Amino acid sequence: MKNQAIIITGATSGMGKAIATLLAQKGARLLLNGRDEHKGKDLVGELKKWSDVVFIAGDVSKPETNEQLVRETITHFGKITGAITNAGSLGLGSVTNMALADWHYTLNTNLNSFFYLTKYAIPHIKNEKGFIVANASIAAFKSFPNHAAYCASKAALVSLVKQMAVDYGPDIRINAICPGPVNTPLIWDSAKAFPNPDAAVSDAAKATLLKRLGEPEDIANLVEFLISEKASWITGTAITIDGGIMASR
Numbered sequence: 001m002k003n004q005a006i007i008i009t010g011a012t013s014g015m016g017k018a019i020a021t022l023l024a025q026k027g028a029r030l031l032l033n034g035r036d037e038h039k040g041k042d043l044v045g046e047l048k049k050w051s052d053v054v055f056i057a058g059d060v061s062k063p064e065t066n067e068q069l070v071r072e073t074i075t076h077f078g079k080i081t082g083a084i085t086n087a088g089s090l091g092l093g094s095v096t097n098m099a100l101a102d103w104h105y106t107l108n109t110n111l112n113s114f115f116y117l118t119k120y121a122i123p124h125i126k127n128e129k130g131f132i133v134a135n136a137s138i139a140a141f142k143s144f145p146n147h148a149a150y151c152a153s154k155a156a157l158v159s160l161v162k163q164m165a166v167d168y169g170p171d172i173r174i175n176a177i178c179p180g181p182v183n184t185p186l187i188w189d190s191a192k193a194f195p196n197p198d199a200a201v202s203d204a205a206k207a208t209l210l211k212r213l214g215e216p217e218d219i220a221n222l223v224e225f226l227i228s229e230k231a232s233w234i235t236g237t238a239i240t241i242d243g244g245i246m247a248s249r
């Protein structure tokens with residue numbers, strides 16, 4: 001892990017923070033991103049005892065932010081061995097009650113940001129025979145009420161991951177992870193789309209075969225495996241990590 005120089009978007013909270021923490025503990029050099037500068041500063045303060053960590057504040061829905069993340073990674077670390085695109089936005093609403101701006105922002109954050117970041121980062125990652133991991137969701141496969149933009153963006157993200165694994169193999173391994181309900185701030189926002197938000201979260205936990213929500217650390221453990229040599233024959237796939245919720249549908 002010590003030879004790694006990895007970009008992680010959406011690192012200020014939830015799964016992104018857990019992934020950044022685990023990889024920093026293992027010695028990976030990290031270029032972290034989120035929109036919240038204060039949270040980013042605190043995160044660097046927490047992680048710098050383990051590794052060389054840089055935070056760049058910015059909105060990944062904009063192409064120029066992604067270009068900057070790539071540029072700064074090269075400036076700080078001289079190379080990019082991988083990217084973990086984790087930033088995500090809900091954009092709640094059905095098609096008829098959603099503002100156009102919310103539709104575009106959600107698609108830009110969840111899908112187009114992946115295109116932007118990888119477009120700029122791939123030439124560098126290719127040099128290192130590296131990896132890309134996209135945080136999608138079981139929403140790529142399962143529909144949730146009032147999550148029109150979210151479900152569409154995550155399904156398209158999985159499709160793009162698989163397509164790009166074709167174009168960039170064997171040099172780069174490209175995979176998606178598809179978490180089920182995970183205990184982060186986002187799941188509580190997502191629950192607002194249901195008639196009874198508290199019940200929606202506890203029902204989601206009960207609907208898993210393992211009878212609990214996922215924790216951000218569960219997802220970090222999968223990402224650590226997926227970027228390691230142990231996963232060297234895994235590419236072009238979408239790995240569900242959901243406590244078994246999709247198996248029992």
Ligand SMILES: NC(=O)c1ccc[n+]([C@@H]2O[C@H](COP(=O)([O-])OP(=O)(O)OC[C@H]3O[C@@H](n4cnc5c(N)ncnc54)[C@H](OP(=O)(O)O)[C@@H]3O)[C@@H](O)[C@H]2O)c1
Pocket residue numbers: 009010011012013014015016033034035036037039058059060061086087088089109135136137138178179180181182183184185186187
């Ligand atoms: N929680 C779940 O049940 C669940 C299930 C399946 C998939 N997911 C996916 O997992 C990923 C991480 O979500 P989470 O559950 O860990 O939620 P979270 O705790 O709310 O974290 C979301 C992260 O994304 C960042 N972010 C959001 N929009 C951004 C933007 N436009 N530009 C840059 N950063 C942005 C946030 O940082 P700032 O606020 O600092 O910008 C934050 O660090 C998302 O892609 C989400 O769709 C979540």
